[in-house]
Amino acid sequence: xxxxxGYLGERKQNRFSLIxxxxxxxxxxxxxxxxxxxxxxxHILRRRNPFxxxxxxxxxxxxxxxxxxxxxxxxxWIMNKNHLRKKKARFYxxxxxxxxxxxxxSIRSKKVKALIAHIREQGHIIGFHPSYETAGNAxxxxxxxxxxxxxxxxxxxxxxxxxLRFSVPETWQLWDSNAMRLDSTCGYADFPGFRMGTGxxxxxxxxxxxxxxxxxxxxxxFMDTTWLSYMSGYSFLDIKEKLTLIMDxxxxxxxxxxxxxxxxxxxxxxxxxxxxxxxxxxxVMA
Numbered sequence: 277x278x279x280x281x282g283y284l285g286e287r288k289q290n291r292f293s294l295i296x297x298x299x300x301x302x303x304x305x306x307x308x309x310x311x312x313x314x315x316x317x318x319h320i321l322r323r324r325n326p327f328x329x330x331x332x333x334x335x336x337x338x339x340x341x342x343x344x345x346x347x348x349x350x351x352x353w354i355m356n357k358n359h360l361r362k363k364k365a366r367f368y369x370x371x372x373x374x375x376x377x378x379x380x381x382s383i384r385s386k387k388v389k390a391l392i393a394h395i396r397e398q399g400h401i402i403g404f405h406p407s408y409e410t411a412g413n414a415x416x417x418x419x420x421x422x423x424x425x426x427x428x429x430x431x432x433x434x435x436x437x438x439x440l441r442f443s444v445p446e447t448w449q450l451w452d453s454n455a456m457r458l459d460s461t462c463g464y465a466d467f468p469g470f471r472m473g474t475g476x477x478x479x480x481x482x483x484x485x486x487x488x489x490x491x492x493x494x495x496x497x498f499m500d501t502t503w504l505s506y507m508s509g510y511s512f513l514d515i516k517e518k519l520t521l522i523m524d525x526x527x528x529x530x531x532x533x534x535x536x537x538x539x540x541x542x543x544x545x546x547x548x549x550x551x552x553x554x555x556x557x558x559x560v561m562a
């Protein structure tokens with residue numbers, strides 16, 4: 277529109293790019309005996325499927341015996357797939373929280389510390405995934421950020437709120453006040469799309485104080501749980517067609533396109549297939 281009106285000034289040259297982010301809500305199929313038993317009871321009482329129960333018991337036994345790799349602990353697979361296409365994968369870790377929405381691992385455990393160090397050594401990015409209650413609690417947000425940085429031994433400046441907890445301008449002000457550079461919480465939970473009208477990272481404002489913030493928002497365009505929960509009636513081909521349309525628009529506008537895949541959801545073969553398809557599409561569309 278500016279060009280049509282005669283604007284001849286220089287414009288920032290963007291390019292289509294898929295940005296892969298991964299919220300780390302779990303690091304293993306079953307975090308302890310309690311969760312394992314809870315999951316098994318779910319197969320009996322809720323899903324009423326004895327075959328799922330037997331398969332769950334068999335798979336967990338093989339994992340505990342070291343015979344089978346845990347499909348949820350797939351961080352090397354994610355890094356390798358991104359590395360092959362010269363991309364940096366982003367892993368956002370939870371470092372606190374005591375509600376029913378988190379607590380599946382401790383950021384201070386030897387296993388998680390070693391995992392974070394390994395991700396850093398491989399040249400990928402560690403980000404912050406504030407727990408459920410931090411959305412309205414500045415002190416808790418700060419404490420969890422400090423805890424994560426102590427484990428990482430570096431500054432952490434990007435991430436996304438757990439459960440996409442988001443409000444304007446409170447979320448942006450909270451992140452900006454804690455020296456965060458980039459938030460990626462703003463997106464639709466129930467449908468893929470451009471909630472901010474763009475996929476590009478944009479500067480944001482506190483509309484109450486009428487002030488510009490240093491923080492930028494990288495809008496979330498699609499996440500795996502949208503398909504698994506809200507759009508569960510969509511087949512693989514349906515969701516592939518929907519995402520192809522979205523990415524065609526992003527490519528036409530030379531925009532970024534941020535997607536979210538949870539490492540535990542990538543244990544699902546169809547989700548893994550979609551992940552690989554997105555990686556391949558970017559090469560074709562670029």
